[in-house]
Amino acid sequence: xxxxxxxxxxxxxxxxxxxxxxxxxxxxxxxxxxxxxxxxxxxxxxxxxxxxxxxxxxxxxxxxxxxxxxxxxxxxxxxxxxxxxxxxxxxxxxxxxxxxxxxxxxxxxxxxxxxxxxxxxxxxxxxxxxxxxxxxxxxxxxxxxxxxxxxxxxxxxxxxxxxxxxxxxxxxxxxxxxxxxxxxxxxxxxxxxxxxxxxxxxxxxxxxxxxxxxxxxxxxxxxxxxxxxxxxxxxxxxxxxxxxxxxxxxxxxxxxxxxxxxxxxxxxxxxxxxxxxxxxxxxxxxxxxxxxxxxxxxxxxxxxxxxxxxxxxxxxxxxxxxxxxxxxxxxxxxxxxxxxxxxxxxxxxxxxxxxxxxxxxxxxxxxxxxxxxxxxxxxxxxxxxxxxxxxxxxxxxxxxxxxxxxxxxxxxxxxxxxxxxxxxxxxxxxxxxxxxxxxxxxxxxxxxxxxxxxxxxxxxxxxxxxxxxxxxxxxxxxxxxxxxxxxxxxxxxxxxxxxxxxxx
Amino acid sequence: xxxxxxxxxxxxxxxxxxxxxxxxxxxxxxxxxxxxxxxxxxxxxxxxxxxxxxxxxxxxxxxxxxxxxxxxxxxxxxxxxxxxxxxxxxxxxxxxxxxxxxxxxxxxxxxxxxxxxxxxxxxxxxxxxxxxxxxxxxxxxxxxxxxxxxxxxxxxxxxxxxxxxxxxxxxxxxxxxxxxxxxxxxxxxxxxxxxxxxxxxxxxxxxxxxxxxxxxxxxxxxxxxxxxxxxxxxxxxxxxxxxxxxxxxxxxxxxxxxxxxxxxxxxxxxxxxxxxxxxxxxxxxxxxxxxxxxxxxxxxxxxxxx
Numbered sequence: 070x071x072x073x074x075x076x077x078x079x080x081x082x083x084x085x086x087x088x089x090x091x092x093x094x095x096x097x098x099x100x101x102x103x104x105x106x107x108x109x110x111x112x113x114x115x116x117x118x119x120x121x122x123x124x125x126x127x128x129x130x131x132x133x134x135x136x137x138x139x140x141x142x143x144x145x146x147x148x149x150x151x152x153x154x155x156x157x158x159x160x161x162x163x164x165x166x167x168x169x170x171x172x173x174x175x176x177x178x179x180x181x182x183x184x185x186x187x188x189x190x191x192x193x194x195x196x197x198x199x200x201x202x203x204x205x206x207x208x209x210x211x212x213x214x215x216x217x218x219x220x221x222x223x224x225x226x227x228x229x230x231x232x233x234x235x236x237x238x239x240x241x242x243x244x245x246x247x248x249x250x251x252x253x254x255x256x257x258x259x260x261x262x263x264x265x266x267x268x269x270x271x272x273x274x275x276x277x278x279x280x281x282x283x284x285x286x287x288x289x290x291x292x293x294x295x296x297x298x299x300x301x302x303x304x305x306x307x308x309x310x311x312x313x314x315x316x317x318x319x320x321x322x323x324x325x326x327x328x329x330x331x332x333x334x335x336x337x338x339x340x341x342x343x344x345x346x347x348x349x350x351x352x353x354x355x356x357x358x359x360x361x362x363x364x365x366x367x368x369x370x371x372x373x374x375x376x377x378x379x380x381x382x383x384x385x386x387x388x389x390x391x392x393x394x395x396x397x398x399x400x401x402x403x404x405x406x407x408x409x410x411x412x413x414x415x416x417x418x419x420x421x422x423x424x425x426x427x428x429x430x431x432x433x434x435x436x437x438x439x440x441x442x443x444x445x446x447x448x449x450x451x452x453x454x455x456x457x458x459x460x461x462x463x464x465x466x467x468x469x470x471x472x473x474x475x476x477x478x479x480x481x482x483x484x485x486x487x488x489x490x491x492x493x494x495x496x497x498x499x500x501x502x503x504x505x506x507x508x509x510x511x512x513x514x515x516x517x518x519x520x521x522x523x524x525x526x527x528x529x530x531x532x533x534x535x536x537x538x539x540x541x542x543x544x545x546x547x548x549x550x551x552x553x554x555x556x557x558x559x560x561x562x563x564x565x566x567x568x569x570x571x572x573x
Numbered sequence: 574x575x576x577x578x579x580x581x582x583x584x585x586x587x588x589x590x591x592x593x594x595x596x597x598x599x600x601x602x603x604x605x606x607x608x609x610x611x612x613x614x615x616x617x618x619x620x621x622x623x624x625x626x627x628x629x630x631x632x633x634x635x636x637x638x639x640x641x642x643x644x645x646x647x648x649x650x651x652x653x654x655x656x657x658x659x660x661x662x663x664x665x666x667x668x669x670x671x672x673x674x675x676x677x678x679x680x681x682x683x684x685x686x687x688x689x690x691x692x693x694x695x696x697x698x699x700x701x702x703x704x705x706x707x708x709x710x711x712x713x714x715x716x717x718x719x720x721x722x723x724x725x726x727x728x729x730x731x732x733x734x735x736x737x738x739x740x741x742x743x744x745x746x747x748x749x750x751x752x753x754x755x756x757x758x759x760x761x762x763x764x765x766x767x768x769x770x771x772x773x774x775x776x777x778x779x780x781x782x783x784x785x786x787x788x789x790x791x792x793x794x795x796x797x798x799x800x801x802x803x804x805x806x807x808x809x810x811x812x813x814x815x816x817x818x819x820x821x822x823x824x825x826x827x828x829x830x831x832x833x834x835x836x837x838x839x840x841x842x843x844x845x846x847x848x849x850x851x852x853x854x855x856x857x858x859x860x861x862x863x864x865x866x867x868x869x870x871x872x873x874x875x876x877x878x879x
Binding site: 121122141142143158159160162163170171172176 | 738741742744745748749751752753755756757758866868869
């Protein structure tokens with residue numbers, strides 16, 4: 070049978086990098102096809118070509134046997150291609166119905182459109198109220214907006230770019246049900262994800278990209294996750310490991326910490342209680358926006374707390390600022406690398422100075438010790454394999470993954486007694502992620518306590534001794550990570566968000 | 574002191590006229606900012622419109638042609654801002670300030686031959702018997718056509734933003750230009766049109782000062798009205814009807830303090846002169862206490878990548 074979509078020899082080069090190099094693949098109607106690859110492997114460029122956002126330099130596409138080269142997304146949508154973006158392409162200040170109307174060629178009047186939205190959301194089990202403002206929705210609900218926007222156009226091919234990275238396990242289940250239903254109705258799905266276990270449960274076929282080239286295809290159900298990962302990376306992966314150590318004495322205690330969020334759309338922290346012992350790794354999961362940033366700010370000292378709520382090595386540090394906490398040995402690395410963890414236009418040496426000044430003696434009598442700062446930056450670059458011409462380069466010139474290695478390495482090398490990191494391996498490729506995790510584990514083995522806040526449950530299960538989840542600003546009771554089931558974790562994270570709002 | 578010298582009917586009629594330049598310029602800027610662009614060049618486009626309108630009205634003898642020329646002049650000057658911010662991706666704040674300085678200089682140059690000349694008058698709209706209704710007649714039905722155009726534009730802008738697809742796309746571009754681009758909307762083209770619309774309305778507002786309010790040409794005669802219009806858009810929370818309210822409030826207090834000065838109230842003139850600014854800002858700050866935020870992409874440069 071003719072494939073729904075076939076690509077042959079697609080090539081797209083940007084200055085200095087070939088994003089796609091002679092890529093060919095084909096998708097049959099109703100097929101769920103996975104596109105696998107590391108960051109920078111060219112997956113996003115490829116789907117942008119299919120969606121008409123990028124024009125290929127060479128190569129051809131065929132849809133149902135006829136030539137297909139959409140000059141713009143409008144044409145791709147008209148031909149039956151729908152796309153759900155990785156970073157949601159939604160407008161916060163507009164309502165659900167207005168957002169959906171913007172993605173349609175001939176949007177009906179708002180009343181009729183709301184009716185259609187209700188009907189489609191009932192059919193596919195995606196509860197959503199058309200009148201709500203998108204800014205107030207949870208991540209899972211926002212994704213439903215995008216999916217329904219696509220479904221209203223009755224697409225023949227649905228492209229999904231990293232759809233599950235922001236969902237709870239229960240929400241992922243709902244999404245997969247929807248996708249299976251669509252596939253059974255003959256809609257083909259091109260599915261991009263890092264999460265190999267998901268691909269194994271959902272997809273019929275997979276194409277693996279590395280550095281812009283197709284390096285292999287496989288049937289995910291018959292291939293192990295490890296084999297797929299090694300095809301993506303092109304080398305054998307080391308699993309992070311550590312020697313078992315018994316947790317030592319308590320080092321950090323949080324008692325009944327409640328605090329309003331410093332930002333207008335943030336989540337307040339509610340009665341957080343926690344005891345952290347030396348030598349342990351505590352993993353904190355939860356869907357983004359449930360208090361992760363606020364918890365990190367409360368621990369790093371960016372957000373001060375009333376006396377008596379946070380104590381570190383027996384002394385009350387609640388009212389102390391970040392610099393004082395650093396001096397005591399409590400360090401933190403926030404999630405946002407450009408602008409929060411690092412100053413984009415300053416050099417790596419200057420950035421090393423910014424957090425390392427106190428503990429590494431880079432400042433004397435108010436004067437900066439440049440040679441010491443430079444050698445500290447060089448040590449980070451060398452130890453964590455940061456790919457950059459040298460410490461004199463601006464932080465903004467590093468790729469996301471490299472900068473991530475730098476900001477984590479900068480804290481790890483300051484010999485913290487407690488280290489708090491948020492999303493330590495976000496956007497970092499598999500081998501670098503493994504190195505970062507190993508460094509965190511080594512830190513714990515050396516007697517420090519580590520709190521890892523992450524959206525990536527596989528990562529948390531891999532390195533945590535205990536696991537807790539943030540939900541609506543509350544921290545669940547930490548449980549030993551070994552033997553936790555996916556259902557238990559899902560319930561700790563708050564189950565499926567927003568299921569009850571359907572009946573408006 | 575003689576407060577009875579102040580005639581409330583004439584005061585209200587005059588405030589509508591005093592408010593119109595601000596109203597026109599602020600309505601234009603509202604559209605520009607709704608599209609996500611911060612154009613601080615309103616003052617420069619107004620003064621350019623003022624001289625373009627004045628010169629053409631004097632040369633042709635037709636105030637209507639003058640107003641058209643003012644709109645064209647303002648829009649042409651705004652194209653310079655388009656070139657700077659949308660094509661070369663220059664900083665919007667700096668470009669807007671440059672536009673104001675450039676407009677002030679350009680208008681002085683263009684206006685050299687027009688100092689001390691009287692422009693042709695624009696007649697009032699003839700409403701027939703309606704104008705003879707006591708109280709309502711002089712307040713509502715005895716004005717020039719441009720004043721009515723100004724109020725009508727507020728209504729049109731409100732309806733377009735709220736009920737039409739064009740308005741929805743415009744708001745979307747201002748809210749999140751990356752998402753709008755991903756959906757295939759032409760961000761730069763939509764913004765260019767919005768900036769030109771803003772320039773045209775600023776030009777109209779300027780010409781209203783030089784052709785109707787004053788009416789003559791002097792250098793720098795817009796005297797900060799463009800800045801008031803800019804502030805008004807922010808304090809009005811990007812809502813057209815609040816822009817109308819703010820403009821009338823400002824115009825009203827300006828008129829009232831002039832009348833009070835004339836009546837010889839025992840308050841220093843400087844306090845009276847600053848009162849319109851203070852009161853307008855206080856009222857609009859109180860109104861803007863609700864959570865209506867600025868357009869998400871306001872002032873951020875857009876570059877289509879990948």
